Amino acid sequence: MKKYIYIIVISTCMLAQELITPIPININVDEKKAELGNKLFHDKRLSKNNTISCSSCHIINEGGDDNRAVSYGINGLKGTRNSPTVLNATFNTSQFWDGRSSDLREQAIGPIHNPVEMGSSFQEIIEKLKKDNFYIKRFSMIYDDGITENNIIDAIVEYENTLITPNSKFDKYLKGDKNILTKKEKEGFQLFKEYGCISCHNGVNIGGNIMQKLGVFETFETTDFGKYNITKNEEDKFYFKVPSLRNIQQTSPYFHNGLTSTLRDAVNKMAFHQVGYILDKEETDKIILFLKTLDGEMSFLEKTYE
């Protein structure tokens, strides 16, 4: 019986494919872990010389990124890529620009070990955290085995799971409030679909669920080979993760290398390199208006942890 219900549910999903789905308002989170994760997320002791925290590059109240073309790590070392937003990152099916991690758990380890980011190791971090009574107490309260690599990541990931932005204007529109969008915004969404932007930017996060070749129509000038760097597979050259468009107006500069800092530039570049069509100004404006409706509520900012 269960089997048949399952089939029916799946088939309906397939048939009633909504290309973009709203962000759920609530997500199941262990508050205590999230609170601890929050603390860790903002703790500079996670870097080698205690100068960088996760939040150094993912500024929570500024769109979850650092507003720089590329990020800076410890000792002022310059990274190679633009910091992706941590907001709604939990909905991505892969992490990093090259999609090398399948989830946040894997992702969180990356920057800690990266010598141009935090340049640290869990051994060092655990040693440092064990000198802090707060952490000793908190960890032992939540976890049986106290401060461990696994538990540190678990707490951070749990915190990141809380960083979702529901109730954007567009989400409300999707949920049935047809009048919440202006005419132009609706037309923007229509164009977004018509030009096939939606073929890559779809799902709950409006992106983040596939890899795509950058410069599929016209070559995109960049020295970064994207996924190829990981797989060394010729076919994977210039494949990058399709980024989420949620809160897009807050996450400039755009692209993996922070090439452009305005939405207009970004939309035009996408149309030229990816869509293979030239938009007129009016169309671009409408699409930008639509994109701006994707800013969600950041209720997590109001949450004050002790």
Added chain:
Amino acid sequence: MNKRIFNTFFLLTVLGTLAYFINNAKIQNSNFYNITQNIQQIILLNKDLNLYLKNTFKYNNFDIVQNKIISIQNNFKKLQINKTFEDTHEKNLINLPNKVAIALEKKFEIINKINSHRAILNKSYIIIQKLKTKDTDSHFDNLYTKIMTLDKNPAVRLNEILQRITQLQKKYSFKYSKFFLKHCKLIVLYNIEINKSESKLNNIGLEQLLIKLQDNYNMYSQKIIQRAYLSIIILFILLLLSLLIYIIYDYRLVQSRTELKRFRKTVENSDNIIVITDEKIRIKYVNTAFTNITGYTLNEVKGKNPKILSSGNQSKSFYDNLNQTIYAGKKWSGEFINVNKNGDISYEQATITPVYNEKNRIIEFIAIKLDTTKEKLSQDQLHKKEKLLLQQSKMAAMGEMLQNISHQWRQPLSLISTASTGLLVKKEMSITTTIDEEIKILNTINDATQHLSETINAFRDFFNPNKEKTNFKIGDVYKKTINIIKSKFKSVDINLIENIDNISITNLDNELIQVLMNLLNNARDVLVSSETQNKLIFINIYQDKNNVIISVKDNGGGIDKKIINKVFEPYFTTKHQSDGTGIGLYMCQEIISKHMNGKLTVTNQSFIYQNINYKGAEFKIIFPKR
């Protein structure tokens, strides 16, 4: 007891194992269910994915595809971490999950690629439709149709189309035409890519692998479940068996306990004294009879040697013999003379038995004793009484003797007196006597004294306490008896009719004299008091095949039937108090039966003597010949 402990242990082990097996089977069963579910879901999700892959001309929400992939991955992870797959040595299963894992990984990778390609493809299809409307030129109509029907026309040669597009690209460089052609090229290229990917997917053979996994797993689980059932059934049978044994043992134990209880009760309440000691003869247990008789309670004597009861009247060798016997493992029986708490002597008839353990070592001794003090005392009293009676009868006999002596001495004494006085008178009166006369007188005196001496000898013999049996002739003994009592018979004119066979026997002659004297005197007394004119006593001494018989029969009329059975009882007499003691016949019987191994009987007889009928009592002394 060991068997019982063993059985209990066995029972518990079987029970534990059974519980473990059942629990294990339960876990395995739910495990099997979970795994089957997981495999089925993977198969279903995979079918969904395949369904999706066929769906070409549509925008896709890749979240759905990704969620399916994640679902499959989660299900598969559950499979992989399941112990069944880790533990199994089943040939058909051992490498299958790994193969599936690799196939899944490949498939997901290809699907991701297809996703990317399809996104482009779908977008380009939309764009060319848009561009077609802008491009009024009909040069591309043919190409457009071909492109739009690509998926419905699998036989079409993509490379040919590609060549055609390249040709057209050279020809038309107008803005929209350029875009249109480029998009067409992209569509063809990505179609080629997607076709490649799809054939790659077919090569992976994930579906076959999954079905193989399902089939093999079902076979494997069937096998395991059957094995589990079998072991549970075997264990259950074992459980029943041991339970049965347990019940049997228990029943036996209860039975033996009841028996033991009964035995214990018997021991506790027995009138016999029962003492149980350990192998070093230290008292472990005594029963109530012990306490009643000795005055000691169990607590007072526990751990002590039963020697504390010893009166000291028995020699060391007595106890040594006892110890030797029981330590040699033999039963000892004998009589203890002990003292109780109050210092009173008690006699105990005892049996001591050693008790062995299964290793054939003596572990304790059980003494069962019977208090014989009372019997012993009354026996002693009886002995004393009998002695007294004997004494009395002897005294009576002595009185009789003295009477007889005085009778018998009267005549010789008067003879001596007459002879000596006659001689004396003659001398005083100076009558001369001849030597012959004097010698005659002196001879008479001498004969008389001789007679006196003989008489006294006969009496002395009678009183001689000769307890040794001697060989004598009954006739001689009878003569002696008559000699002693003849004086009494002469005075009353009784005829003794004797028929004597002078038989030799070995026995106590003096005792026989005493009995004969009694019988003859009794007969005389009866005849004296009877009115019969012709007073007769028949004395017959004869023998038959087995016995020597002395019969004393009178014609005094017999003994009253009412009392004939009582004549041998002590203190029974028909005579006047002053004449009879009542112990005469009693003593006779005692002497004959206890000291002389004979029998004394009495019967009333009617008989004819010299043509006259008589009645009388006949006493018979019967000595069996050896």
